[in-house]
Ligand SMILES: NC(=O)C1=CN([C@@H]2O[C@H](COP(=O)(O)OP(=O)(O)OC[C@H]3O[C@@H](n4cnc5c(N)ncnc54)[C@H](OP(=O)(O)O)[C@@H]3O)[C@@H](O)[C@H]2O)C=CC1
């Protein structure tokens with residue numbers, strides 16, 4: 001259980017309870033956040049969140065401990081425009097792109113932390129990166145880390161400049177992995193397996209390999225070599241996948257670069 005004493009006493013406001021906000025809220029409630037201490041603002045809140053003891057689309061409490069902004073970057077202007085003065089509240093944003101400077105303009109003098117989580121947070125297996133502005137104290141950063149640890153691991157960044165690359169790697173990354181499952185399953189089907197069997201094999205291969213990569217002492221490169229018998233099947237497959245010109249490395253480099261650049265665009269206010 002996380003120490004949410006301060007938040008339970010002063011409350012938390014969550015603005016936007018969609019895929020990411022909902023995933024985090026699930027972990028926080030499981031981690032000891034009291035439902036009555038949470039105000040959720042979301043005009044189209046999913047039915048699963050009704051009747052859970054949360055304060056839904058209610059007036060904001062006086063001086064909440066934390067305000068979490070989890071709306072799309074394109075909606076952030078509207079959301080910020082509806083916020084009162086919250087000078088004694090820790091503001092946390094999970095929005096891609098939107099910069100600390102944008103939030104500082106909306107909440108002058110407030111402690112603000114940008115966090116970049118990912119959706120495995122929904123099952124407590126997320127990874128979040130965080131960076132605070134100049135008004136954050138160690139206590140603010142510790143409180144943010146406690147919240148995000150309730151839904152997975154946390155790393156602290158040295159500079160906000162790293163945030164777009166983090167977004168392009170670990171926040172968008174689950175989608176790349178899900179697509180890899182889709183691609184592996186389709187490839188298995190092309191070799192004659194049934195769709196259901198191919199999907200089960202692909203899904204569990206990615207899940208098992210991911211778990212092994214986390215729990216094993218060896219680097220992923222060594223784990224890959226452990227699978228690869230000289231002149232065997234894996235070597236034949238990897239000769240295609242690891243091709244320096246047409247394989248996964250240049251494709252993944254372009255993928256993460258495109259996502260990173262999109263984060264920068266969103267930070268400049270692009271629609
Ligand atoms: N999904 C992901 O994997 C990740 C997302 N993020 C970030 O999280 C944020 C949310 O993304 P995600 O959860 O995917 O988006 P969703 O669209 O699933 O959730 C956003 C929610 O906020 C609601 N909303 C819109 N405007 C307002 C408002 N003014 N006040 C209150 N609620 C509002 C939306 O309602 P409606 O649908 O009616 O517009 C929706 O329910 C984004 O900034 C994104 O960059 C970060 C890391 C990973």
Ligand SMILES: O=C(O)[C@@H]1CCC=N1
Nearest residue numbers: 095096167171172173
């Ligand atoms: O696609 C997006 O813009 C959001 C941010 C990272 C993951 N989803």
